[in-house]
Amino acid sequence: MAARGGRGGGGSSGHCSQDKSITLPPDEIFRNLENAKCFAIDIGGSLTKLAYYSTVQHKVARVRSFDHSGKDIEHESPYEVTVQEEITARLHFIKFENTYIETCLDFIKDHLVNTETKVIKATGGGAYKFKDLIEKKLGLKVDKEDVMTCLIKGCNFVLTNIPHEVFAYQKDSDTEFRFQTNHPNIFPYLLVNIGSGVSIVKVEMEDKFEWIGGSSIGGGTFWGLGALLTKTKKFDELLQLASKGQHTNVDMLVKDVYGGAYQTLGLSGNLIASSFGKSATADKDFSKEDMAKSLLHMISNDIGQLACLYAKLHNLDKIYFGGFFIRGHPVTMRTITYSINFFSKGEVQALFLRHEGYLGAIGAFLKGAEQDNPNQYSWGENYAGSSGLMSTSPDLCPMQRTRSGTFDMFEMDRLERPLVNLPLLQDPSTYIPDTVDLTDDAMARKYWLTCFEEALDGVAKRAAASQPDSIDAVERAEKFQQKYWNKLQTLRQQPFAYGTLTVRSLLDTREHCLNEFNFPDPYSKIKQKENGIALKCFQGVIESLDSLDWKERQLALVKGLLAGNVFDWGAKAVSDVLESETQFGFEEAKSKLQERPWLEDSYNEWLDRLKEGPPHKCALIFADNSGIDIILGVFPFVRELLSSGTEVILACNSGPALNDVTYSESLIVTEKIAAMDSVIQSALKEERLLLVQTGSSSPCLDLSRLDKGLAVLVRERKTDLVIIEGMGRAIHTNYYAALKCESLKLAVIKNSWLAERLGGKIFSVIFKYEVPRE
Amino acid sequence: MKLIVAKERSFPWFGMDIGGTLVKLVYFEPKDITAEEEQEEVENLKSIRKYLTSNTAYGKTGIRDVHLELKNLTVCGRKGNLHFIRFPSCAMHRFIQMGSEKNFSSLHTTLCATGGGAYKFEEDFRMCMCIEMTIAGCRVDLHGANQPVQINTQLAQLRGGHPKHGAKGSCPNSHPPGMALHIADLQLHKLDELDCLIQGLLYVDSVGFNGQPECYYFENPADPEQCQKKPYCLDNPYPMLLVNIGSGVSVLAVYSKDNYKRVTGTSLGGGTFLGLCCLLTGCETFEEALEMAAKGDSTNVDKLVKDIYGGDYERFGLQGSAVASSFGHMMSKEKRDTTSKEDLARATLVTITNNIGSIARMCALNENIDRVVFVGNFLRINMIAMKVLAYAMDYWSKGQLKALFLEHEGYFGAVGALLELLKMTDDQ
Numbered sequence A: 001m002a003a004r005g006g007r008g009g010g011g012s013s014g015h016c017s018q019d020k021s022i023t024l025p026p027d028e029i030f031r032n033l034e035n036a037k038c039f040a041i042d043i044g045g046s047l048t049k050l051a052y053y054s055t056v057q058h059k060v061a062r063v064r065s066f067d068h069s070g071k072d073i074e075h076e077s078p079y080e081v082t083v084q085e086e087i088t089a090r091l092h093f094i095k096f097e098n099t100y101i102e103t104c105l106d107f108i109k110d111h112l113v114n115t116e117t118k119v120i121k122a123t124g125g126g127a128y129k130f131k132d133l134i135e136k137k138l139g140l141k142v143d144k145e146d147v148m149t150c151l152i153k154g155c156n157f158v159l160t161n162i163p164h165e166v167f168a169y170q171k172d173s174d175t176e177f178r179f180q181t182n183h184p185n186i187f188p189y190l191l192v193n194i195g196s197g198v199s200i201v202k203v204e205m206e207d208k209f210e211w212i213g214g215s216s217i218g219g220g221t222f223w224g225l226g227a228l229l230t231k232t233k234k235f236d237e238l239l240q241l242a243s244k245g246q247h248t249n250v251d252m253l254v255k256d257v258y259g260g261a262y263q264t265l266g267l268s269g270n271l272i273a274s275s276f277g278k279s280a281t282a283d284k285d286f287s288k289e290d291m292a293k294s295l296l297h298m299i300s301n302d303i304g305q306l307a308c309l310y311a312k313l314h315n316l317d318k319i320y321f322g323g324f325f326i327r328g329h330p331v332t333m334r335t336i337t338y339s340i341n342f343f344s345k346g347e348v349q350a351l352f353l354r355h356e357g358y359l360g361a362i363g364a365f366l367k368g369a370e371q372d373n374p375n376q377y378s379w380g381e382n383y384a385g386s387s388g389l390m391s392t393s394p395d396l397c398p399m400q401r402t403r404s405g406t407f408d409m410f411e412m413d414r415l416e417r418p419l420v421n422l423p424l425l426q427d428p429s430t431y432i433p434d435t436v437d438l439t440d441d442a443m444a445r446k447y448w449l450t451c452f453e454e455a456l457d458g459v460a461k462r463a464a465a466s467q468p469d470s471i472d473a474v475e476r477a478e479k480f481q482q483k484y485w486n487k488l489q490t491l492r493q494q495p496f497a498y499g500t501l502t503v504r505s506l507l508d509t510r511e512h513c514l515n516e517f518n519f520p521d522p523y524s525k526i527k528q529k530e531n532g533i534a535l536k537c538f539q540g541v542i543e544s545l546d547s548l549d550w551k552e553r554q555l556a557l558v559k560g561l562l563a564g565n566v567f568d569w570g571a572k573a574v575s576d577v578l579e580s581e582t583q584f585g586f587e588e589a590k591s592k593l594q595e596r597p598w599l600e601d602s603y604n605e606w607l608d609r610l611k612e613g614p615p616h617k618c619a620l621i622f623a624d625n626s627g628i629d630i631i632l633g634v635f636p637f638v639r640e641l642l643s644s645g646t647e648v649i650l651a652c653n654s655g656p657a658l659n660d661v662t663y664s665e666s667l668i669v670t671e672k673i674a675a676m677d678s679v680i681q682s683a684l685k686e687e688r689l690l691l692v693q694t695g696s697s698s699p700c701l702d703l704s705r706l707d708k709g710l711a712v713l714v715r716e717r718k719t720d721l722v723i724i725e726g727m728g729r730a731i732h733t734n735y736y737a738a739l740k741c742e743s744l745k746l747a748v749i750k751n752s753w754l755a756e757r758l759g760g761k762i763f764s765v766i767f768k769y770e771v772p773r774e
Numbered sequence B: 001m002k003l004i005v006a007k008e009r010s011f012p013w014f015g016m017d018i019g020g021t022l023v024k025l026v027y028f029e030p031k032d033i034t035a036e037e038e039q040e041e042v043e044n045l046k047s048i049r050k051y052l053t054s055n056t057a058y059g060k061t062g063i064r065d066v067h068l069e070l071k072n073l074t075v076c077g078r079k080g081n082l083h084f085i086r087f088p089s090c091a092m093h094r095f096i097q098m099g100s101e102k103n104f105s106s107l108h109t110t111l112c113a114t115g116g117g118a119y120k121f122e123e124d125f126r127m128c129m130c131i132e133m134t135i136a137g138c139r140v141d142l143h144g145a146n147q148p149v150q151i152n153t154q155l156a157q158l159r160g161g162h163p164k165h166g167a168k169g170s171c172p173n174s175h176p177p178g179m180a181l182h183i184a185d186l187q188l189h190k191l192d193e194l195d196c197l198i199q200g201l202l203y204v205d206s207v208g209f210n211g212q213p214e215c216y217y218f219e220n221p222a223d224p225e226q227c228q229k230k231p232y233c234l235d236n237p238y239p240m241l242l243v244n245i246g247s248g249v250s251v252l253a254v255y256s257k258d259n260y261k262r263v264t265g266t267s268l269g270g271g272t273f274l275g276l277c278c279l280l281t282g283c284e285t286f287e288e289a290l291e292m293a294a295k296g297d298s299t300n301v302d303k304l305v306k307d308i309y310g311g312d313y314e315r316f317g318l319q320g321s322a323v324a325s326s327f328g329h330m331m332s333k334e335k336r337d338t339t340s341k342e343d344l345a346r347a348t349l350v351t352i353t354n355n356i357g358s359i360a361r362m363c364a365l366n367e368n369i370d371r372v373v374f375v376g377n378f379l380r381i382n383m384i385a386m387k388v389l390a391y392a393m394d395y396w397s398k399g400q401l402k403a404l405f406l407e408h409e410g411y412f413g414a415v416g417a418l419l420e421l422l423k424m425t426d427d428q
Helices: A097-112 A131-138 A147-161 A219-230 A235-244 A256-260 A288-313 A330-343 A358-368 A396-405 A442-465 A473-493 A503-516 A522-544 A551-563 A571-578 A586-592 A602-614 A626-643 A662-678 A677-683 A709-717 A727-732 A752-757 B035-040 B042-053 B091-099 B116-120 B122-129 B154-160 B193-207 B268-279 B284-293 B305-309 B333-337 B341-365 B381-394 B414-425
Strands: A037-043 A047-065 A080-098 A119-123 A141-144 A166-169 A177-179 A189-194 A198-205 A208-215 A272-274 A318-322 A349-353 A378-381 A409-416 A618-624 A647-652 A689-693 A721-725 A742-749 A766-771 B013-018 B020-028 B062-063 B068-075 B078-088 B110-114 B187-189 B215-219 B228-231 B241-247 B251-255 B259-264 B323-325 B371-375 B402-406
Touching: A037 A177, A047 A097, A047 A358, A047 A662, A047 A752, A080 A097, A080 A522, A097 A409, A119 A131, A119 A358, A131 A141, A147 A189, A147 A198, A147 A208, A147 A318, A147 A349, A147 A358, A166 A330, A166 B042, A177 B062, A189 A288, A198 A288, A198 B116, A208 A288, A208 B341, A219 A235, A219 A288, A219 B268, A219 B323, A219 B333, A235 A288, A235 A330, A256 A272, A256 B116, A272 A288, A288 A318, A288 A330, A288 B078, A288 B259, A318 A330, A318 B341, A349 A358, A378 A752, A442 A473, A442 A503, A442 A571, A442 A752, A473 A503, A503 A727, A522 A551, A522 A586, A522 A626, A522 A662, A551 A586, A551 A602, A551 A626, A551 A709, A551 A742, A551 A766, A586 A626, A602 A647, A602 A766, A618 A626, A626 A647, A626 A662, A647 A662, A647 A709, A662 A677, A662 A689, A677 A689, A689 A709, A689 B228, A721 A727, A727 A766, A766 B228, B013 B116, B013 B193, B013 B414, B020 B042, B020 B091, B020 B414, B068 B193, B078 B091, B091 B122, B110 B116, B110 B193, B116 B122, B116 B187, B122 B187, B154 B193, B187 B193, B187 B414, B193 B241, B193 B251, B193 B259, B193 B402, B193 B414, B215 B381, B241 B341, B251 B341, B259 B341, B268 B284, B268 B341, B268 B414, B284 B341, B284 B381, B305 B323, B341 B371, B341 B381, B371 B381, B381 B402
Parallel strands: A037 A119, A119 A141, A189 A318, A318 A349, A618 A647, A618 A721, A647 A689, A721 A742, B013 B110, B110 B187, B241 B371, B371 B402
Antiparallel strands: A037 A047, A047 A080, A080 A409, A166 A177, A166 A349, A189 A198, A198 A208, A378 A409, A742 A766, B013 B020, B020 B078, B062 B078, B068 B078, B215 B228, B215 B402, B241 B251, B251 B259
């Protein structure tokens, strides 16, 4: 639509003149406005950040057992799949330039259908200036909140809820953005906010923080002094000048005073002895670029020095930097990082936040939404609805910029259940789920991005086909395809956009995009059919296993588990086979498997452990695919564990991802198996077999974000064995995960590139049995 | 403080501190010259003494700070006056040339120099003055290891030309010894500037300022009306945080006469003030910059807390009058167009000074020291800066920290160098 209210000069008020050239696609920006509530706004010097809370109606696939009352009809399928509407909560954040504020407010007003909201929380320096406009346009009362309180609240929120929120900036590295693992305990930390001035705040607890100092030399000094020196008006342009300049022409260096280094103090000759020192003595003109560069160094060094002095005084080693001086500007992140490194002698690392620009808005929102208790939930970043880091940085992604104007979006989904660390992680603070960092590994990145691009057509077709009754399924599938394609292109240019790029994040992004276009579970029908087929084979498989002696049976069980894992619709090599060979079954899969010795083979150690050690107390199994995998691979294995006296916790995904078995499917499947098998039945009844959900909807597994119920159970049952199955959970993630107890990671590599990388061929087998070191 | 002197050092007695912007020279003028000595005194020496003591300005840029002269001082058993002279470091080459013209090197003397320039201009000294060098200043790696190096050069050849700084091609060592027309006898001793600074400061404070105390502070720093300069007794100076504000800034924690460490430094110093002032206002000298600053109002340039919050920011206990963003108003074009050069000069001065105060205060806290002594030529004729520092120390520490100042603010390095000269024996 054309900018609403884009009147000529006459009517509009002076301070918010409108850019008429912009064509907003606001329905793609201010999404889900119909039920929006809890508005909050953070108006800074040049950018406005708007936050609201909304509900999103989603289609979800529900599974349900057929009603058994009365007739005993032989169904082809083991259960029904129905599509239902589900309502989930989502947080929307939109960042735009202050010039668009009136247009945006108009749009919101027109689309805000159903809201009881009476108040809008406002923060930031501009909140005061735009108060009347907001009240007039939206008819909401503006309720001002303290800037710093909002900032800290927002900071705590992202540090707790968003993986890879924090990064260090490294100039001379392939990966400029080095994302950090979320530490279980975020406090205490120092927040250095570089706005027009600098505020240094020590945060000790959720609601306890203290302004410990500041400096008047900040972003405003760079901008103001820079404008005077170079006659350049815009902050961004000043930074551009600075990045082209040579500060040594303006600054007096140690070598200018000493002729070389100051050796007794170990000061290098290239250190700045006096900022602008040369402009006092030399009778000449200085270039704008050089002066801007010198100014940037002067200010960054000064802030870094003060930050280090405060960190030392308060004994803190985590310093997060924020404010408009830092925001999305690699140049300033670089100079601040250098300065912190220099003044702390490498002891303190300068850290930055991906959603730094939103902290105030998030905090103001949290203030306003206290009755909804947002802090009691876990939240997940929605990759489909979020623009990603630097999306509006003009240098980095002109493409994205033109696509969405200068709007940047950030969405978070409220997760139904709180997420916590797996209690069995050896060290939660150093645990990294992902095996390969694709931001680091350019070759792997190229391969996987291409791989996902190539598979996209098939995924979109499958999505459309999964909803044959829907008239707009094809259209939605196309939109999905376009959206995910764009994400992949963004990631090609900015691998750091959503934190560390990994196969997991690529998979998760795809799931988020599918959900966005109401394809909650494209594989539900396939899963249904395959579960039906596999259930029919269950008894036969059990009988043949039972006919083997103990030793033979153990190997057959493991092979069964691995063969089951071949049935993975996420792997292109497999889905091609499954599409073309309808008869491809369990035995065919077994024949595909690599012969022993496997690529990674500690089967003998596992066998010895079973033979010689006492049975495990309790095993936690993370299941992978539906159908043959769970029913003919995992369940016989579970049955064996139960028979030998080991309790089993079977953990399946809360939500759908590819053809992975979901928790609700696992309930039905287990019920069906129990009806056929007394071992399973009694174990269920006696609660020696427990079904839980992981809290995740990803084909991969992040052991630091698991359902709280699962964690409680793991602790209660004194779990001493963790079994992780499948490529997504045991290879793309957790391959190197160190646990406090014994673990078994098994998978079949269904991708020849990955197999080759690991030194094998397609259908190579990983069987990794690990015992923690004492 | 007594100086232990093994053997009387022959005149002239100089101490020199060659900084990034200024060269500071102290000269001891003996007043107890006997008739016998007078007769023996070579003509060169006499002319140097006359030249220095009868003038207060030298060339275009050299100045003797007459008001700082220490009178009737007894040094190494000799009575005399200590003179304080400064000139810009960029005139260093001319100074060296003048020295050679006055045949300084024939005096068989030693020149003790400190500051970066002692290193930077070493080559030039050798070139022009045919100096016989003893590298004594480099304590760490060179001390004791080097024997005096005899350097012979043809003075006549060099006297005419103005040698380019750092001209590597003309290393004097390459001259064959046989070509010497004149054997020089001036030794350059390079001395560590921080050592000199501390020794000089302690010495001057101990002898006092012609009967007046050397050290002072400001009473009632928070109140511009009541703020007054008061003497301070620095008899027990330790520990002290010593903040030397030259072109750049060094911060030292001093625990005893020879136990100190450099805590940190900042490149935002006097050079930054002057450099920015020159760029912003077109002024050319420190004096000019300060004069403008005295007439200006920094609140037209700086954004104050009240400009943002309408008053105090109570949540953080910040006064409305505190500067929130230095040069913050200059983000707006209208304000840029209406602000005066004087305002800009004042804002530059206040910004740099407050920042130094901030860093000094944090260092004092980290080092657990409550006396902060500010020295260096940035403070010369700079009452605004001193009062700002006094106020900043007092206000932000809630009266816990005291800012101290010294009358001979920028000359301690040079005095320290002179003291080193007197400690040396002639045959060293």
